[in-house]
Amino acid sequence: MNKNDYCIRLERKDEHRAVEHLIREAFWNVYRPGCLEHYVIHQLRNDLAFVPELNFVMEKDGQLIGQNMFMRAHIQTDDGQQLPILTMGPICITPVYKRQGYGKILLDYTVAKAAEMGFGALCFEGNIGFYGKSGFTYASRFGIRYHGLPEGTDTSFFLCKELIPGYLHGVTGVYGPPEGYFVDEAAAEAFDRQFPPKQKLKLPGQLF
Numbered sequence: 001m002n003k004n005d006y007c008i009r010l011e012r013k014d015e016h017r018a019v020e021h022l023i024r025e026a027f028w029n030v031y032r033p034g035c036l037e038h039y040v041i042h043q044l045r046n047d048l049a050f051v052p053e054l055n056f057v058m059e060k061d062g063q064l065i066g067q068n069m070f071m072r073a074h075i076q077t078d079d080g081q082q083l084p085i086l087t088m089g090p091i092c093i094t095p096v097y098k099r100q101g102y103g104k105i106l107l108d109y110t111v112a113k114a115a116e117m118g119f120g121a122l123c124f125e126g127n128i129g130f131y132g133k134s135g136f137t138y139a140s141r142f143g144i145r146y147h148g149l150p151e152g153t154d155t156s157f158f159l160c161k162e163l164i165p166g167y168l169h170g171v172t173g174v175y176g177p178p179e180g181y182f183v184d185e186a187a188a189e190a191f192d193r194q195f196p197p198k199q200k201l202k203l204p205g206q207l208f
Helices: 013-027 037-044 102-116 128-134 185-192
Strands: 007-010 050-060 063-077 082-088 121-125 144-146 158-162 173-175
Touching (some): 013 063, 037 063, 050 102, 082 102, 102 128, 128 158, 144 158
Parallel strands (some): 144 173
Antiparallel strands (some): 050 063, 063 173
8 A cells, every 4th residue: 555555535426325325335234234334335425414514435446435424513511502513424345455554545635625714623432443543542540431321331432532732621521423424224224225235234233
């Protein structure tokens, strides 16, 4: 892999379905039998919180191999304010190119672009083993709690990164994912029937 091996650019409207297919391939049977993520992005593109200036794809040899997108969100602070932040995802690399370094390159590039736009912080649900290498840490270290979880619940999945140093200094409060991420599963099933059939499997390690 070298600097001429790939490019990262904004998604074009004429490749929406190709990106949805990419996401479907990347997430199929990972967190549940089948997946919802391709339908999630299909819906989020029309969400008011969607940031089109931060809707990226990664291309290699003329083929789409990855994508990441961002949504506006907020922290409901304990002193009654709404502090603007970002969240992101789905983010993925096509299976054939996973574990080759492309995912971290895509992540670091797109997060840097979010910082350039002036966003102050980014909260996200992910694996610290991967995202920690790009400067993410546990959101609890910033005093940020995940909406709806009882005290004492394991929130090691809930990560955060300041994009502006000190943006979260002295802040405590609650984060909840934007409503657009919660899709109707029956509608997602109907949407999935527009794609080639794939076998759904119940596998160890799935969350749902």
